Amino acid sequence: MSEPTGAARRRGPFQVGDQVQLTDPKGRHHTFTLEAGKNFHTHKGSFPHDELIGAPEGTVVRTTGNTAYLALRPLLPDYVLSMPRGAAVVYPKDAGQILSMADIFPGARVVEAGVGSGALSTYLLRAVGDLGMVHSYERRADFAEIATQNVRRYFGGDHPAWRLTVGDLQDNLDDTDxxxxxxxxxxxWECLEAVSKALVPGGMLCCYVATTTQMARTVEAIREHGTFNEPTAWETMVRTWHVEGLAVRPDHRMIGHTGFLLTARRLADGVEPPLRRRRPSKGSYGEDYTPPGGAGRKSAADSPAAVPEGAAQGGEPAS
Known part of the structure; x- marks a missing residue:
């Protein structure tokens, strides 16, 4: 049985064409591609690539300036943060949440819109495997080209599960099931109609947005569309810790806000989403509230979400 695409590049001795990540004594990283006969240069000296070719991962090399570097293959989070960019990349903390909370499984058929620099595409392809499908849509041809090169560099060539279309999702989406x-x-929110038609019942929609305004409008549009269950919205933050002897404390820097994630499940055809049973906060749908379509204003009395299920039937509001 042949290995999955890219697996051979993740183990064994270093080979020509492999990506190598060097770590210096201060923890700084340098990433380069192994080429026979070439030299790696820093302000701390140089050493020949041939010294690493055929050597195992975890090898320590020394430059002509006698500085030691630890040589390892970059992990996928390292790779996406150091690869050439056209657009900002999806940070590893958010990519991990997408793979987990959107339940990306081996063999899954996934549509991605907004490929950017190819970071999330690489995560998705590794998760679905050779027998899955990732169809990525990108409006800008220059971003699509950068993403293609980044994905090829990571996997060592074209991935059999990847298809990339340059154009708008809502105008070009032809995938089903x-x-x-x-x-x-x-x-x-502009893509909900096209997405709803493409998703199987029970399929998952996951949106990655940057601002609270985008998050609010997307959630309300999903509710209004009527083919999804109640959406969930959240963000993640990562804080590393300094651990040395008795000096154990959180680091002064952290990866805070990068974006918001929203998920919702596709309902079966012809099914109406259940009424929300929780009472909205006071003022949620007041005079200043503008519905997703942006037409006019809506008061609390006009909003179905503002009426708990029990009250709608003449009984007491649900707790």
Missing amino acids: VDRVILDMLAP
Whole structure:
């Protein structure tokens, strides 16, 4: 049985064409591609690439300036943060949440819109495997080209599960029986109709947005569309710790806000989403509230979400 695409590049001795990540004594990283006969140069001296070719991972090399560097293959989080960029990349903390909370499984059929520099595409392809499908849509041809080169560099060539289309998702989406849709774009609410038609019942929609305004409009548009269950919205933050002897404390720097994630499940055809049973906060749908369509204002009395199920039937509001 042949190995999955890219697996051979993740183990064994270093080979020509491998990506190598060097770590210096201060923890700084340098990433380069192994080429026979070439030299790696820093302000701390140089050493020949041939010294690493055929050597195992975890090898320590010394430059002509006698500085030691630890040589390892970069992990996928390292790779996406150091690769050439056209657009900002999806940070590893958010990519990990997408893979987990959107339940990306081996063999899944996934549609992705907003490929950017190819970071999330690489995560998705590694998760679905050779027998899955990732169809990525990108409006800008220059971003699509950068993403293509980054994905090829990581896997060592074209991935059999990847298809990339340059154009708008809502104008070009021709996939059916899709298990998961990931939207990383400015206005995901514009794609809900196309996405709803493509997703299988029970399929997952996951949106990655940058601002609270985008998050609010996307959530309300999903509710209004009527083919999804109640959406969930959240963000993640990562804080590393300094651990040395008795000096154990959180680091002064952390990866804080990068974006918000929203998920919702596709309902079966013809099914209406259940009424929300919780009472909205006071003022949630007041005079200043503008519905997703942007037409006019809506008061609390006009909003179905503002009426708990029990009250709608003449009984007491649900707790």
